[in-house]
Amino acid sequence: MDSKEGDERKKERKVPMLKLFSFADSYDYILMFIGSIGACIHGASVPVFFIFFGKLINVIGLAYLFPKEASHQVAKYSLDFVYLSVAILFSSWTEVACWMHTGERQAAKMRMAYLKSMLNQDISLFDTEASTGEVISAITSDIIIVQDALSEKVGNFMHYISRFIAGFTIGFVRVWQISLVTLSIVPLIALAGGVYAYVTIGLIAKIRKEYVKAGNVRTVHAFAGEERAVRSYKTALMKTYINxxxxxxxxxxxxxxxHCVLFLSWSLLVWFTSIVVHKNIANGGESFTTMLNVVISGLSLGQAAPDISAISYSVELSRTGTSIGGSFRSDKDSIGRVGGEDGNKSTHVSAKRLYSMIGPDWPYGVIGTLCAFVAGAQMPLFALGISHALVSYYMDWETTQREVKKIVFLFCGGAVITVTVHAIEHLFFGIMGERLTLRVREKMFTAILKNEIGWFDETTNTSSMLSSRLESDATLMRSIVVDRTTILLQNLGNVAASFIIAFLLNWRITLVVLATYPLIISGHISE
Structure with missing residues (x-):
């Protein structure tokens, strides 16, 4: 009987993908249709870009033979890039605007459906399940996750799939030999990205689950001493630290x-492309961009994997909008800061103070920083190797073989280094971040327990809300101090290596590129 009941429950948990759009009306379907067209055009624009780029590279590569004709051809292809940029502008705007708008509309309907479902429940429910931390903290994150899936993830998924299909179609039409070799390594690239996303999402879910089990704030305050409560709370949080x-x-x-698979894959492709060019199957620019096109299109599958996971998870959560039997959530707007506006003790800690709290873990920070710089510098060095390979395709065969062999060995070495530096960087910053989170939560919890017992009877200071704030505030601070710092350090390493290499190679072109930075930066700010 138990096994039958278990099977029935599993069947009940399976929700069709279209359940995610159960709150959509005719206007939403129009928005989703237009947004999907925009996403597909936007995704396909990258493979089209590489067609123009390949022609431009070949013209520049042969410029020393026909300088006058090359100048005319470069001007022609430059104009093609302008036309393509206009198409990208409108398609990307359509994709984002339509999916964001329909996501907000459908999420608002879910909140209203949940509210109606809650109000129709028996009053006894609010004395049991509806008073726990899991109940109070649920609607906020679930609705946000569903809205994020509708507003961003679905559009991103269609964008990446469109890029994958268009990229491989163009690749096989242009140089099928290179596309076929690339196709053989794409599953490895996609598998690496998919496994990474799956494992990471699973561990993050465990961390959140263990934190929810940390306990009821008012209960430990009422039935245990302050020091004992803090010790119990810290012990409960140790599982989140380990995870x-x-x-x-x-x-x-x-x-x-x-990145290791990418380096090894490029080693193979650089070598094979040299053979294709040597046998006059295709020219250097066409072969090189076909290689880029198919690899980037293959990577789109890996980039789409997290979106698929997020969409699947959101489909499960979308049931809670109409069924009170699922997980419970509360409106995020009702959650204030600990201590509120009434002058009670506040546990909010400024980001500047948080950096001083990292002090005991400075060795992890130093080693992690060095590895972050190396990880960031890898892409400019990789681009340097690729550019040398491209130049070698226009040389005699002996020179090409010699240069390609050097690049292949360097890429194989980079494959080993990239695994090492990424593992050390994220492990050390992860340890530092989790220790910081433990300290912040312990201080916040201690500050909460210093309040009088009557303070917990106020509607804004219920144990469930305080527990939710302990989780969200500390996690946000960890993200600001550690996660963002990691990205910043990698970008610094990337920028420093890029400028050093660029100025050493050709300072004139580098200055011209720098002149376009205001446009690039303003574009990112507007995005």
């Missing part, structure tokens, strides 16, 4: 493995 370290290591190994 957090695992998540950091898994993230580092996942990213490192993905």
């Amino acid at each position: 957090g370290r695992k998540a950091g290591l898994a993230k580092g190994l996942g990213l490192g493995s993905m």
Whole structure:
């Protein structure tokens, strides 16, 4: 009987993908249709870009033979890039605007449906389940996750799939030999990205689940001493610390493995492309951009994997809008800061003070920073190797063989280094971040317990809301101090290596590119 009931429950949990759009009306379907067209055009624009780029590279590569004709051809292809940029502008705007608008509309309907469902429940429900931390903290994150899936993830998924299909179609039409070799390694690239996303998402879910089990704030305050309550709370959080370290290591190994597969794949492709060019199957520019096109299109599958996971999870959560039997959530707007506006003790800690709290873990920070710089510098060095390979395709065969062999060996070495630096970087910053989170939560919890017992009877200071704030505030601070710092350090390493290489190679072109930075920066700000 138990097994039958279990099977029935599993069947009940399976929800059709279209359930995610159960709150959509005719206007929403129009928005989703237009947004989907925009996403597909936007995704296909990258493979089209490489067609123009390949022709431009070949013209520049042969410029020393026909300088006058090359100048005319370069001007022609430059104009093609302008036309393509206009198409990208309108398609990307359509994709984002339509999916964002329909996501907000459908999420608002879910909140209203949930509210109606809650109001129709028996009053006894609010004395049991509806008073726990899981109940109070649920609607906020679930609705946000569903809205994020509708507003961004679905559009992103269609964007990446469109890029994959268009990229491989163009690749096989232009140089099928290179496309076929690339196709053989795409599953490895996609697998590395997919496994990384799956493991990381699973560990993050465990961290959140363990934190929810940390306990009821008012209960421990009423039935235990303050010191004992803090010790119990810290013990309960140790599981999140352990899972957090695992998540950091898994993230580092996942990213490192993905970059390792990329380096090894490019080693194979650089070598094979040299043979294709030598046998006059295709010219250097066409072969090179076909290689780029198919690899980037293949990577789109890996980039789409997290979107698929998020959409699947959101489909499950979308049931809670009409069924009170699922997980409960409360409106995020009702959650204030600990201590509120009535002058009670506040546990909010400024980001500047948080950096001083990292002090005990400075060795992890130093080593992690060095690895972040190396990880960031890899892409400019990789681009340098690729550019040398492209130049070698226009040389005699002996020179091409010699240069390609050097590049292949360097890429194989980079494959080993990238796994090492990514693993150390994310493990050490993960340890530092989790220790910081433990300290912040412990201080916040201690500050909460210093309040009088009557303070917990106020509607804004219920144990469920305080527990939710302990989780969200500390996690937000960890993200600001550690996660964002990691990205910043990698970008610094990337920028420093890029400028050094660029100025050493050709300072004139580098200055011209720098002149376009205001446009690029303003574009990112507007985005």
